[in-house]
Amino acid sequence: MSALANNYKRKNLSFARGKGSFLFTSDGKKYLDFVQGIAVNSFGHANQHLVKAINNQSKKLWHTSNAFIIPEGEKLAKRLVKRTFADSVIFQNSGAEATETSIKVARRYFYSIGKKHKNTILCIKNSFHGRTLAAIHASGSKKMTEGFGPKIPGFSHFKFGDHEKLKKLITKNTAAIMIETVMGEGGIKTIPIWCLKEIRKLCTKKGILLILDEVQCGIGRSGKFFAFEYANVKPDIVPIAKGIGGGFPLGAVLMTKKIAKAMIPGTHGSTFGGNPLAMSVGNAVLDQINNKLLNNVRKTSKYFISELNILKNKYPKLIKEVRGMGLLIGLQLFTDQTYFINKLMDNKLLTIKAAENVIRILPPLNVKKNEINLALKIIDKVCKNLNK
Ligand SMILES: *Cc1c(COP(=O)(O)O)cnc(C)c1O
Numbered sequence: 001m002s003a004l005a006n007n008y009k010r011k012n013l014s015f016a017r018g019k020g021s022f023l024f025t026s027d028g029k030k031y032l033d034f035v036q037g038i039a040v041n042s043f044g045h046a047n048q049h050l051v052k053a054i055n056n057q058s059k060k061l062w063h064t065s066n067a068f069i070i071p072e073g074e075k076l077a078k079r080l081v082k083r084t085f086a087d088s089v090i091f092q093n094s095g096a097e098a099t100e101t102s103i104k105v106a107r108r109y110f111y112s113i114g115k116k117h118k119n120t121i122l123c124i125k126n127s128f129h130g131r132t133l134a135a136i137h138a139s140g141s142k143k144m145t146e147g148f149g150p151k152i153p154g155f156s157h158f159k160f161g162d163h164e165k166l167k168k169l170i171t172k173n174t175a176a177i178m179i180e181t182v183m184g185e186g187g188i189k190t191i192p193i194w195c196l197k198e199i200r201k202l203c204t205k206k207g208i209l210l211i212l213d214e215v216q217c218g219i220g221r222s223g224k225f226f227a228f229e230y231a232n233v234k235p236d237i238v239p240i241a242k243g244i245g246g247g248f249p250l251g252a253v254l255m256t257k258k259i260a261k262a263m264i265p266g267t268h269g270s271t272f273g274g275n276p277l278a279m280s281v282g283n284a285v286l287d288q289i290n291n292k293l294l295n296n297v298r299k300t301s302k303y304f305i306s307e308l309n310i311l312k313n314k315y316p317k318l319i320k321e322v323r324g325m326g327l328l329i330g331l332q333l334f335t336d337q338t339y340f341i342n343k344l345m346d347n348k349l350l351t352i353k354a355a356e357n358v359i360r361i362l363p364p365l366n367v368k369k370n371e372i373n374l375a376l377k378i379i380d381k382v383c384k385n386l387n388k
Helices: 048-060 071-083 095-112 133-139 163-169 193-206 227-231 276-288 291-314 338-346 369-387
Strands: 017-019 022-024 030-033 088-092 120-124 155-158 174-180 209-213 237-240 251-255 319-325 328-333 352-354 358-361
Touching: 030 369, 048 276, 071 088, 071 251, 071 276, 088 095, 095 133, 095 174, 095 209, 095 237, 095 251, 120 133, 155 163, 163 193, 174 193, 193 209, 193 227, 291 319, 291 328, 291 369, 338 352, 338 358, 338 369
Parallel strands: 120 155, 120 174, 174 209, 209 237
Antiparallel strands: 017 022, 022 030, 088 251, 237 251, 319 328, 328 358, 352 358
16 A cells, blocks of 8 residues: 555656666666656656756755855746746746746736736636646636636636637736646647637737746657747747656746846745756756757657658558647547557556547657557557557
8 A cells, every 4th residue: 555645646666876868677677768747858868968957066055045145046046937938937846836937027017006806817727737726716617617616706717719818808807827838737728829819919909918837848849949939929928847857846937127126125035946056957947948959849740740640651540640749749540549558668668648548649849759659559550559
């Protein structure tokens, strides 16, 4: 009997070590890991540059309070600002903290300009913004909020693609629209480029903020630094986490100058957020997110998706759709995907579920072509056996 609470349905499988795209059990079994901690380990397991960064920093300084200047954090924030739409950064430790801080920042901005009534956040129904109380109510998912009442006010929901409803929901009390650029847990559903552009225009016209949750699709995962760059739009606030830590817990909120002005001393804080250890790892992740890597993500993605589409055509009764962008890929089946995922696992390929019968496939960003080919071979084999 485990002493851990039973809030996860875990597979009966554990690992002793990892190297790049692979995980190894204590008895030496080798698995191709296309989960990577759910889009967290941007460069796979035991990436040398990250190992070095954390080793070096761990010998110098782990943690100091945000009451003092943390040079590694100053550096990481400057680099994030230099690379993106943002002028200012607040560091956190996780995705949910980053999305929740984004909500706080949006509301505080309107408060600071004398419009405290503007505090409602519009979100997509059954989206995913994390598991804290506000974040589950932002997600508007019955499954996630059930039993965790009372309902937290200040959120309204529209269905994915329901533009009329979205427009109708905007009132004088609306502060922001908060959406994932690519819905990860929701089944790898991408907000179309034209739609992002329209939403940006709508926000500007109505004087509300656009929060793009890039916790899962950000930091190179989409093939661009941020997925919204494909649409050439500029958000106001962007929460990030997962990939920026490369496996170390790290989250952040990126924002424009106008909004950052509202975050005066005392408005927000975090004991651990922005600690030297996390900041050193974040810097070492950014060192490796260069144009060469992003080109490779796009190239690998194109190949992988086209090969998956060949499998879709080969097994039209099993695979309904190949979805996603970059190395955030979804294989939508016609039926429940759990059995399929377990079969892939039996064949030493690790993938993970998302909503709408989707199998999520998340290789590290530096995945090699022969590893993609190995995954394709395993998927083909499992399809063939199921197709009998
Ligand atoms: C994973 C995720 C979160 C929550 O991140 P945690 O680190 O688990 O709190 C929030 N938003 C999106 C889009 C995510 O994928």
